[in-house]
Amino acid sequence: MLEYEKIPVVAVIGPTASGKTRLAVDLARLFDGEVVSADSMQIYRYMDIGTAKVTGEEQKGVPHHMIDFLDPGQPFSVADYVEMAGNCVEDIYKRGKIPILAGGTGLYVDSLLDNTVFQPIRSDPELRLSLQREADENGGEYLLNQLAQIDPETAAKLHPNNKGRIIRALEVFRLTGIPMSVHQKEAVSHPSPYESCYIGLDFSQRQILYERINQRVEQMLKDGLEGEARLLAQKGFGATAAQAIGYKEFLPYWNGERSLAETTEEIKRQTRRYAKRQLTWFRRRQEIHWLYPDLEPYPALLEKASSFIRDKLKIEIQHKTAEIFEKE
């Protein structure tokens, strides 16, 4: 293969509970590929039920990467993801396989495929803490004014209430002496080494997605979500893992402040809102080829996805879809 040739990457994206896992695995089987997860929570060990992590059975022999390798106590960020997943993709390609990116963390997917280059700017917990204190005492408006002095461009884009981003922008400047906006322009200025093909899953009727989510949460509880959450609570979460839906919601229940039924509803609601935000994120990308599982049977959907990928990336389908269903 030629040096300058771009690496073909299939990206299966969509909201939670839309069927990404299954589609990615089947596409991997059709194209002789391997799955690279793009999910900010499935990277963690012990978080299996709540993150709907692929089971060994569901993997159907297809190798999966970027899953189940980090302790929940460890933090993780987009920068880490882009670096690690990038290596994964390259490695898969070098072995003559097709990398299939699959996951619902839009920021991770886009950052990787657009080749966003993150400078090694470390985080300064003490500085963050003192900025946080300033924010609490003087309000976001005050911090935003401070930011406007050094980086008016970033300041103009941020709302006073969005303290997290204001703090990060200030932190970046104090650590590097360079405004965040400059870093950002630099980060997105690198051409991507990937030839990507986005397949999106959505539902023509939002209601159907929500019903699937509700059902899946019920199933998670039957599968022992509470026990898993309890175990994790004992081990302790890191900053990243603590944000996962389906774990933190149990705390009020354990403290006797909320019933199990209310807890279940809360998890469902949070998951629904998450799904909505995922859709909002992905919808702005024009190149996504959207497919609707509620409008056509799965085999037809798989067929469509695979022929679209074949045409877009100009790669051959190695197996017939019929073969795949026969084996099951």
Place this chain on the structure above:
RNA sequence: GGCGCCAUAGCCAAGCGGUAAGGCAGAGGUCUGCAAAACCUUUAUCCCCGGUCCGAUUCCGGGUGGCGCCU
């Protein structure tokens, strides 16, 4: 059957004479180092009929519905 209370958006709920707070859910959106996060925007003419008044969601009468108590 009698007495009392209530009737405001999908839900909860404030207002009680000058043309409807807020929360939740829902919808839309932003997004570059915690993203399953953070943040922004958005949704009513107040159960029906009649009366008083310049003006009623707000007062009066009647109706309907609900809740509670009593016989």
